[in-house]
Amino acid sequence: MRVEAAEAAASPGSPRWNEVRPETALADVMGGVSRREIRCLDHGFVALVDAMPRLVPQGQTADAAIVQAARVSYGQGTKKVNEDKGLIRYLLRHRHTTPFEMVEFKFHVAMPIFIARQWIRHRTANVNEYSGRYSVMPDRFYRPTVEQVRRQSRSNRQGGDELFVHAGATEAELKTAEAFVKFLEDSEAMYQRYLSLTEQGVSREMARMGLPVSLYTEWYWKCDLHNILRFLSLRMDAHAQEEIRVYARAMHDLIQPIVPVTVEAWKDYELESVRLSRLEIEALRDAARGGAGDLASENAREREEWIAKRRSLGL
Ligand SMILES: Cc1cc2nc3c(=O)[nH]c(=O)nc-3n(C[C@H](O)[C@H](O)[C@H](O)COP(=O)(O)OP(=O)(O)OC[C@H]3O[C@@H](n4cnc5c(N)ncnc54)[C@H](O)[C@@H]3O)c2cc1C
Incomplete structure (x- = not known):
């Protein structure tokens, strides 16, 4: 480690500091791109737009920031578990969660409002959403295909599982699925009235009251890795609504290459584990x-x- 007193930068009265130059060259965890995007549903996306740490020693991943933070708390006591991968797996296994809060990701997401309502319940993120008071809402609605329409589940009150359109589907089943898609189409027709009313001077904050929850909204969503893993555990689970699972899977795919050791450990000890009472x-x-x-x-x-x-x- 090279520590240099930054005397040259300091003019009389200005603060002085020490600078540490990395021993090895640093690499961008996002490979130099400013945005990595995965399309979701018909008009949505999850885009990774920033990460902390953004720069890591070449050949390492952002998992390194977790190890670095953990070593502060364990100090010399980490001798037995001081191999990086072993340490991360140990931390996750024993729910020593704070080191995972040292890694953060920022996403730009576009999703239907009914998904945003579920998503916003995850309170540990920082969110900035598009404002339908300042701006006219764009003309984008989520409309599943007839083949994607799900029947109300008999076993799970919250969910839909079987599809209406299947190999032995009856005429009545097909008609019901078509009627549902037509219902959404009709609700989208409200958009022209919304536009017309805003043009006639109705405030945007009121005109939007007539728009359906299939309308897309977007936001920037920043969260630490500990709480992202919690979000993924809940929203990649089979009990979560299929549409939000699409987003959770995309988020997983975006962060996995950046924190591969942590994601693997989380799958082993959380996502694919079985808890016994x-x-x-x-x-x-x-x-x-x-x-x-x-x-x-x-x-x-x-x-x-x-x-x-x-x-x-x-x-
Ligand atoms: C399949 C499914 C079905 C659901 N159904 C419903 C439903 O029908 N109705 C409904 O209202 N919600 C529902 N939810 C939302 C659910 O109750 C949670 O609000 C949501 O999953 C966020 O979880 P969380 O609170 O753990 O996450 P976060 O808000 O991200 O919080 C993470 C953790 O931080 C801590 N924390 C955060 N805020 C506080 C606080 N203010 N005080 C103390 N500790 C805090 C807690 O330990 C919490 O577990 C559902 C969620 C799922 C996954």
Whole structure:
């Protein structure tokens, strides 16, 4: 490490500082581009526009910033786990989360308003959204195809799963899916009235009240890696709405090459892991002793979830 007193830069009365030049050349984690974009749905996108750290020693990834922060807290005590990959995996396994807050990503995102409403619930990000008070909303609406229309799920009250259009679809099913797409088309027709009313002097903040939630909005969204991983855990999950999962997958694909060690560890210990409750562990022990391995719970939903978990574990 080379420390230089920056005497030359300091004029009388101005602050003085020491400068440290890197031992190895630095590389841009975004490979020198100012924007990396993945298209989502029909008019949307997730674009990575900045990262911290942006510059890392050549040959390293932004995972290095996590290791650097962790070493401050562990100091010399990291001897046993001081290999970088091992340290990151240890931190994630044991939920030592603060070092992951040292990495940040900034995205520019365009998504339908009904997705933005779900997204904004993730409160730990910094957000700046397009203003429908200052500007006329652009004429962009999310409209799924007839083939993409989902039926209300029978098992999950919040979700839609089976498609109306499938190999043995009935005439009535096809008609329902078409009627839904026509319904969206009709709601988009409100846009011309919205424009006309703003032209007649109605304030933009009021005129927008008649627009549907399939309208696209956009924002800049900056978040630290710890909370991005939390966002991805929740929004890449099968319980999340398909349309927001499209965005979560795009976000994952954008950050994965920049923090590959962390993303791999997160998949191992979080995304693709299975969490067991005390009752589930007791049921497992019961099964190991040759019992039925049933969950000792009065709650039918909990019992169903245990059956699904057992199946996913191949038991
Ligand atoms: C499949 C699914 C279905 C959902 N359904 C609904 C629904 O029907 N209705 C609904 O209202 N929401 C719903 N949500 C939203 C959900 O309840 C959470 O608000 C959302 O997932 C954000 O999670 P979070 O609070 O952990 O994230 P963040 O807001 O990013 O917070 C991250 C963590 O920071 C901490 N934190 C943040 N803010 C505070 C605070 N003010 N005080 C204390 N700790 C804080 C908490 O530990 C929190 O877990 C749903 C979410 C999912 C994934």
